[in-house]
Amino acid sequence: MPDQHSAPHIQPGQPAPSSPSAQPVLRLERLVRTHGSGATEVHALRGIDLSVYPGELVAVMGPSGSGKSTLLTLAGGLDTPTSGHVIVEGTDITTASRRQLAALRRRSIGYVFQDYNLIPALTAAENVALPRELDGTSARKARVSALAALEEMGLAQLADRFPDEMSGGQQQRVAIARALVGDRRLVLADEPTGALDSETGESVLALLRSRCDAGAAGILVTHEPRFAAWADRVVFLRDGSVVDETLRSQADSLLSGQAAGR
Amino acid sequence: MSIRHGLLALLERGPRYGSQLRTEFESRTGSTWPLNVGQVYTTLARLERDGLVAPGGEDAAGHTLYAITDSGRSELHQWYERPVDRTNPPRDELSIKLAMAVGAPGVDIRAVIQSQRHATIKAMQDYTRLKAQALAAIESGKSRERDDVAWLLVLEQLIFQTEAEARWLDHSESRLVRLSLPADRRAEPEPTQAADTDAPAATAAPKPRALRTPRG
Numbered sequence: 518m519p520d521q522h523s524a525p526h527i528q529p530g531q532p533a534p535s536s537p538s539a540q541p542v543l544r545l546e547r548l549v550r551t552h553g554s555g556a557t558e559v560h561a562l563r564g565i566d567l568s569v570y571p572g573e574l575v576a577v578m579g580p581s582g583s584g585k586s587t588l589l590t591l592a593g594g595l596d597t598p599t600s601g602h603v604i605v606e607g608t609d610i611t612t613a614s615r616r617q618l619a620a621l622r623r624r625s626i627g628y629v630f631q632d633y634n635l636i637p638a639l640t641a642a643e644n645v646a647l648p649r650e651l652d653g654t655s656a657r658k659a660r661v662s663a664l665a666a667l668e669e670m671g672l673a674q675l676a677d678r679f680p681d682e683m684s685g686g687q688q689q690r691v692a693i694a695r696a697l698v699g700d701r702r703l704v705l706a707d708e709p710t711g712a713l714d715s716e717t718g719e720s721v722l723a724l725l726r727s728r729c730d731a732g733a734a735g736i737l738v739t740h741e742p743r744f745a746a747w748a749d750r751v752v753f754l755r756d757g758s759v760v761d762e763t764l765r766s767q768a769d770s771l772l773s774g775q776a777a778g779r
Numbered sequence: 780m781s782i783r784h785g786l787l788a789l790l791e792r793g794p795r796y797g798s799q800l801r802t803e804f805e806s807r808t809g810s811t812w813p814l815n816v817g818q819v820y821t822t823l824a825r826l827e828r829d830g831l832v833a834p835g836g837e838d839a840a841g842h843t844l845y846a847i848t849d850s851g852r853s854e855l856h857q858w859y860e861r862p863v864d865r866t867n868p869p870r871d872e873l874s875i876k877l878a879m880a881v882g883a884p885g886v887d888i889r890a891v892i893q894s895q896r897h898a899t900i901k902a903m904q905d906y907t908r909l910k911a912q913a914l915a916a917i918e919s920g921k922s923r924e925r926d927d928v929a930w931l932l933v934l935e936q937l938i939f940q941t942e943a944e945a946r947w948l949d950h951s952e953s954r955l956v957r958l959s960l961p962a963d964r965r966a967e968p969e970p971t972q973a974a975d976t977d978a979p980a981a982t983a984a985p986k987p988r989a990l991r992t993p994r995g
Contacts, residue, residue, distance in 0.1 A: 578900075580949070723911070723914075740949075742899075742903060742942050742945035742946065742949075743938060743939075745900060746900065746903035746904045746906070746938070746942075747904075747907050749904075751901075751904065753893070753897075760893065761897050763897055764901075
């Protein structure tokens with residue numbers, strides 16, 4: 518295991534296996550977040566470098582307090598780093614104005630939370646349309662793109678249901694549709710399967726996976742190895758540093774070797 | 780023995796010859812446990828000796844066909860009904876390795892755990908990808924659906940097994956943190972300030988930073 522200083526960080530500009538020429542949708546550079554100061558100083562993140570490319574799903578794993586959720590809130594512009602840079606679709610959100618940041622959050626970044634966070638008074642289609650409406654798209658156009666997003670993700674039959682008329686798994690799939698409606702292609706998912714049983718959790722992961730296969734970039738924070746295994750890369754955090762990461766290998770050769778014989 | 784009963788299960792659907800049994804066994808289990816033709820014929824010979832199968836003529840190409848007998852059928856059904864024996868847990872190299880690593884001089888047990896976790900999660904990623912392919916094949920309604928379903932079950936077993944291992948590794952690590960038993964503190968002399976830079980690079984595992992108690 519490499520120590521923190523020689524951890525195999527993904528360098529900015531390093532091509533992803535699936536899309537060698539693409540620019541990263543998200544790039545974190547030497548990201549540091551420190552809470553408090555002096556004796557109560559807590560180093561939540563100690564210099565993270567990470568790039569996520571179109572078509573890629575990256576899982577972040579680590580024990581409680583390792584910095585997983587801090588990484589996600591910084592990546593989404595919900596918190597400000599102590600130092601370092603967060604670059605979303607080419608824009609450095611750490612130096613962007615409040616207006617630019619708000620626009621970027623509406624247009625480029627989607628969130629999926631453990632507790633779905635759909636607005637109870639709105640139908641699935643209205644929930645999915647909301648980010649676009651907030652961004653100034655007409656209600657009619659926003660609805661059209663919301664319905665298209667739901668349709669594309671196999672959720673068309675849920676369009677007119679309210680959150681309390683849907684199961685947890687259905688709500689979470691609608692939340693993924695909301696995260697990726699329109700041109701948005703960065704989805705940040707914080708324990709999205711946390712409140713779901715194992716089979717439903719898997720259907721949510723399968724949707725996230727298929728959206729990334731269709732070109733989105735995703736970060737999935739999870740403590741469930743079985744869900745992390747859907748990712749292209751698994752990054753292990755400990756005490757605010759990347760200590761290790763796995764790449765997905767070619768599975769076709771896997772079972773011909775000794776790997777299967779255990 | 781699983782090969783024995785696996786062959787009986789295939790023969791219950793009708794007479795088959797040796798290499799055909801091998802092919803069908805592997806397509807059911809996705810070649811997870813490859814058989815060679817020699818094993819198949821050795822097993823068939825034993826099954827014949829025990830009266831569970833009998834040679835039953837030849838097919839058009841001259842292959843010797845084997846058929847299941849009545850006692851073979853009854854042995855097979857007993858196998859389905861009988862739980863797999865758990866009284867003698869198979870030796871597990873990883874358990875033995877971690878047991879030996881506790882307090883072993885010069886061994887960083889956390890590094891052992893992390894390098895295994897890396898390998899285990901990577902295997903899970905591969906199995907999961909194969910599983911996604913198998914699911915897609917089943918949903919698209921392609922032929923050989925029975926084999927795809929069987930393969931899916933085998934893959935999911937591998938996923939659950941590796942998941943159990945990953946969880947156990949996580950648990951062991953936090954257990955060691957709670958017990959404040961980092962191997963490099965207990966087994967070695969008190970490290971001095973210079974120890975990190977003086978340690979011979981070729982033999983010393985990278986030293987982790989002092990352990991911190993995980994925050995809630």
